[in-house]
Amino acid sequence: MNFKVVFLSLILITPVFSDTGNATKPVDSSKFKDVKLKILKVIRSAKSGNAESQLKLGMILTKGTWLKEDKKKAIEWWHKAAEQGNVKAQLLLGTVYLDGERVKKDL
Numbered sequence: 001m002n003f004k005v006v007f008l009s010l011i012l013i014t015p016v017f018s019d020t021g022n023a024t025k026p027v028d029s030s031k032f033k034d035v036k037l038k039i040l041k042v043i044r045s046a047k048s049g050n051a052e053s054q055l056k057l058g059m060i061l062t063k064g065t066w067l068k069e070d071k072k073k074a075i076e077w078w079h080k081a082a083e084q085g086n087v088k089a090q091l092l093l094g095t096v097y098l099d100g101e102r103v104k105k106d107l
Helices: 002-017 029-047 051-063 071-083 087-099
Strands: none
Touching: 029 051, 051 071, 051 087, 071 087
């Protein structure tokens, strides 16, 4: 019985770890440096009042890919961009308020 459990476990786990060849390749650090510089540029531009950068920073914060996910701050950045007339930010805010995501639902 114990042998069957171990055997079945190995059969089920093997496909998950079968493609470990890519995991040993070195990571291209220049790619991370480029992304870091681009994100810093977006942050500086957003803080200086650029509506398009505020929209982008909100998107980055929503995804949580390169910065820690923070939907509350993302909404704040979208609000700043929407106040300047950025239509995409206005649409995103509309969906946020419609869904009641991180804000009080407001139809």
